Amino acid sequence: MVELYIASTCPFCIKVIRAAEEMGLTEGHDYQIVDAAQGTPGRKKVVDTGGKSMVPFLLDGGSWMYESDDIIDYLRDKFVN
Numbered sequence: 361m362v363e364l365y366i367a368s369t370c371p372f373c374i375k376v377i378r379a380a381e382e383m384g385l386t387e388g389h390d391y392q393i394v395d396a397a398q399g400t401p402g403r404k405k406v407v408d409t410g411g412k413s414m415v416p417f418l419l420d421g422g423s424w425m426y427e428s429d430d431i432i433d434y435l436r437d438k439f440v441n
Contacts, residue, residue: 362435365396365406365417372428373416379432383440390439 364380366373380391387393396402396415406417410424418424418431420438425431 362391362438363394363419364391364431365394365402365415365419367395367397367403367415369397370415376416376418376428376431376435380435383435385435385439391435 364373364376366377377393380387385391394402394405396406396417398413403413403415405419406415407413409419410417410426412426414426416428416431417426418434420434423434425434
């Protein structure tokens, strides 16, 4: 399952979640949200995987990425197209 690492106050994270919802994707079915606020285990996973302390962050098996527009394009390609 696709994991989306977000911080609730991050506008780019909110953009990704809204885009996923507009695509008809469902949390818990299509993707899982992981809290990646500063100091959380989720943020540690982001840094350990990608090397930067930046959200939003998508992890899907061996694929990962940071940029919100890239994440939205990835979700669209994976689930809609």
